[in-house]
Amino acid sequence: MSVKEIIDRCEEIFEDLNFTYAREWKVAEDGRKVVGYMPVYVPNEIIHAAGMLPIGILGGGDAMEVIHGDAYYQSYICRIPRSTVELGIMKNLDFVDGMLFPSICDVIRNLSGVWKLLFPEVYARYFDTPQNFRSDIGGEFYKNDLQELREGLEKLGGREITDDDLRNSIQVYNENRDWVRKVYQFRSDQPWKVPASEVYLLMRAGEILTPEDHTQMMKDYLAAVENEERRMKDNCRVVLNGSFCEQPPLGLVKSIELAGCYVVDDDYMMINRMITEDIPTDGDPLLNLSEAFLKHSLDLASKFEPSEEKKGKFIVELVRARGAEGVIFSAPSFCDPALLDQPMLAHVLDDANIPYISFQYAENSGQMQPIREQAGTFADSIKLWSAA
Amino acid sequence: MSNDNNPEVKKDTSMLKQKEMIAGNYEKLTNAKELGLKTSSTFVPGNLNELTRCFDIVNNLPEINALGNAMRKQSGAMISDAEKMGHSEDVCTYVKADIGMMAKGNIAPNGKPMPNPDMLLLSYTGCYTFLKWFELLREQYKCPTVMLHVPYQGDGKGQITQSMRDYVVKQIKEEVIPTMEQVSGVKFDIDKLRELMRNSAKAEDNLVWVLQSAKKKPSPIDGYFGAVYYIGPIFSAFRGTTDAVEFYDLLRGEIQERTDKGLGPVTPDGEMGKEKYRLVTEGPPNWTNFREFWKMFYDEGAVCVASSYSKVGGVYDYDGFRHDPENPIESLAEYCLGCYTNRNLPERTKMMADYIEDYEADGLLINSIKSCNSFAAGELLMLREVENLTGKPGAFIETDLVDPRYFSPANVKNRLESYFQMIEQKRQAA
Amino acid sequence: MKCFIGIDLGSTTTKAVLMDEDKEVLGQGITNSRSNYDTAAAVSKQEAMISTRFTLMRRGFENVASAKDSMDDIMSSLERNFRLEQFREQLDDLRTTCKGFVTDDRFKANADATKAVLDTTFNQLNDEAAALFAPGAKRKSDFFRDIAGGSFMNIAEEEAKKADLSYDLLLNVYDKSIIKVENRPPAGDMNNKFTRAMENAVEELSALGLNADDFATAMTEGLDIELEETYVVGTGYGRVRLPFPKEHIRSEILCHGLGAHIMYPKTRTVLDIGGQDTKAIQVDTAGIVENFQMNDRCAAGCGRYLGYIADEMNMGVHELGPLASKATKVAKINSTCTVFAGAELRDRLALGEKREDVLAGLHRAIILRALSIISRSGGITDEFTFTGGVANNEAAVKELKKLIKENYGEVTINIDPESIYTGALGAVEFARRAAKGDLTGAEEQLGAA
Structure with a gap:
């Protein structure tokens, strides 16, 4: 397949608020179930092991008009819960049998209750991850939490989820994460060959496709993009931070690059990047999932950092590892985790003499001009600065 | 309102007592170095006051500082200072008021600077922002910071699972207590904790009695604005103390007397007029214009008979929780897990609907707070659900905790009046 | 009577x-x-x-x-x-007031010249007045300030130039005076004006x-x-x-609910889009309010939004609807934030989108916002009555009808061209009832504690 064919397919999936792929997957075999999850992280392995399709519910984007969802949220709350509720009320999600709401902020947390009240027939669960990272304390709690999820899905699916099912799914996702890392590495190596919007769409497709299909797609993409003739531009290299929940419109993703910035790392889709190392496929699978989260997961605003010295250092390490020249903070308006974290990350960057800018967006932001201007000025200033 | 009137004098007794207690705590805090005491900052929901006291650590509560600064009209400048320092306009103003206060030298109400805390006790209960707040403070103070992650009662019908309980207990035993021992140099004594908890339970009994006195008609108290004074000691630094026990004894006596005389609540302008509307309120009050806000209610004869805010530092009435000296650590865990904002939305909704029935209220009034997503996200659905469950109309207003820019008196008054008139009109039509 | x-x-x-x-x-x-x-x-x-x-x-x-x-x-x-008589009377008042502001210490040697320019201007205004109120003449507003203001500025600018006087100074005099004149309680003998008007009418209809x-x-x-x-x-x-x-005051919610009920007795849901706020009201069969919601703290999507857009586009607010109705497609406008909408509007126009299409999008954005508020109040129950200034805007009404059909199916939609009076109509009915001793909805006087 050509790059264009792959990306067109991704874009089609991305724009499809009716989730045709998932609907078709569901009816292809009797008894299949689909489980939606909100950002930022749930262990997809368990859903997969239950024979279900996990799909990321990332709001309604900029194409959807929100009426009923708006009725439930005040103007000072971000947009993702309102467009998600709109999707629910307008029956775009009527094929979704379960919904998981991870512990990322109070809005998504409370959305779990909203879902229970609005859609009582759906298996809706608030999914907690520990803020204590000791195996015997947070680990123990998390393992129980995973077991409860497992039992909940067993009940929903009417079948047992064996340890072997889980091990097999861990293997599938290990491979998926591996290819995600390869895509990111490739882009970091040759960003002119892999536009930010293509990586974005490729990763967005991973929120809908089965992990097997998604892995294949990434393989095809990397194979195809090698041979693309794409001109290297005099762009600066930036790391993007703060977009892990409500997503910017695609126009914004493109605008940053058009303004002269190669995005060499980002936090748009964390679901298949959160765990940074392969999870062992032998032993107690829940313990392995738990340990992976405790010991080998990315730093993120929604996670407590127990060590003051380490707070925010990940961003400097990321900038260095990716050979980036600056950071763009791009957070949704009213996003508590991103916006409260930002000053601390900014201090760490100040100390390391790494330049940064910040702006805010909503998933339906209509005007890109100010963002193009800011990102453009940032790129220019970095070039001037490095030339000096 | 005259001073030779008996209830007034008695009211003053508990009020004076509380004033004295709060002033005393600020004196202790600001003189901690001289007194050789250690201090800890922590939050109102899920605070471990009895435990902290076992180590002679003095509690400092940034939320209370922020609301105090708002009542003294100082929070606006603090918030804009924090925003100039790079904090977003979109986020919680408690945090920004606290950071702005720090920038202004952390001056306590007694005019003396607060000492830097010796530890931060991050009781992560029912509010996501707490986590970031103390990371931000830790950046400044570089002091030991202990996280107590209290899992949200998200699933099922809000039952607390054994796993949640064990998780909190283990954290208290293996993270919180060792850090406190290390910071204070005091060895943990579980019997001391039991003793303090006996005091807690006594005070809690009386607090519940006072809050439930609002079931009477007319209600002798205001369970929202007035309750701010009633919950003051037990939600802040005094749970477990004999002072708190005495305070709630006094208070109960005073309210008993008001009830006996068939009196309504006391307001800042004296005795309230005839009780015309009984409301249940959801959400914290606004602090920058607290009196002006309250006046919009009592001028219209509206009494808040029950509120979720008076449960923010612990729910004692709804399911009868008391601190238990026999199982001290477990009951601390239970307490943290049960705080109002740690309960899921369906359960909060049911609680409000039950209050409307139990207190024979006219409906639910939601004061939606811009700063507080923990309360606010989902409140519009709660309003609709409670209306459906009770058949009584609700109303919705919006303000902020401590940001004076978000209090629009004309807007709030307009909505309140419309709501009261709607209740009246429906009554007349019935 | x-x-x-x-x-x-x-x-x-x-x-x-x-x-x-x-x-x-x-x-x-x-x-x-x-x-x-x-x-x-x-x-x-x-x-x-x-x-x-x-x-x-x-x-x-x-x-x-x-x-x-x-x-x-x-x-x-x-x-x-009659309106012409009234207009001339106010014009005279305005002339006297303006001249009163022309004092020697501010205008120095130019005081007399300024007064002369004012006289010329007002004479001309007076002469043009008859045409403004001629049969079939269209006025852009019925308010004195709006009718007199525009003409004054045009004429005065010309005249000032001729006389080599500062136009800004004249404008300043005008601004001060119009406020005074507007805020003067209406005076003059009504009966005389009616009589003169009748004489003129008879002549006009000779x-x-x-x-x-x-x-x-x-x-x-x-x-x-x-x-x-x-x-x-x-x-x-x-x-x-x-x-x-x-006891002589009622909330606008109650009045709008009752007013809509009087106009259309089968009304169950009322939407009012006013300058400052948008209200969704549910009433029972007797016009008693059962539930209401207003726009939240943010004034997004209120009538003022259109006023702002009109300013941005340098148009009169009443011209927006007709232009938007000419749209061939509806541009997607995402921001109902009044401030951001201006930026988005400029962005769209800069990208070459047509003014009418962008305007149609802006009208849709307001209506979407209103529908959210309706949804918040409990949705739409047949019949539905739309009131307020925006109810006279055809483009807004068109979007509303479309969206109601999509979301609530077939619903009778009532729009009275005089719906701007809905609140006052409810209020007067409350007054009539109160006089009869029926105090439904009234505030009972609070006894002293």
């Missing part, structure tokens, strides 16, 4: 409705809400009285044989001529061969009826500023 008055003090306009004992509306008046609410209330009330006089005169004219076949023409001519004397008696009778102000109820955003005791 006993009459009742309801006054709706809105953020942009103040409306008054006058009703008789038989629940019949006799007159209504509107004026722009100034900074001075007392005056706005007084002016709107006087306008409602004037409109009542017209109603009463018309009743009298029913008995004049020569009027029978051309009643509408007569009434319209009479009213136009083709009909009317005889002024035929109408004199009927007119005098109409003017002689004493309008006894029995009970006044105030409502609207500025109601707290009304110089009324508490």
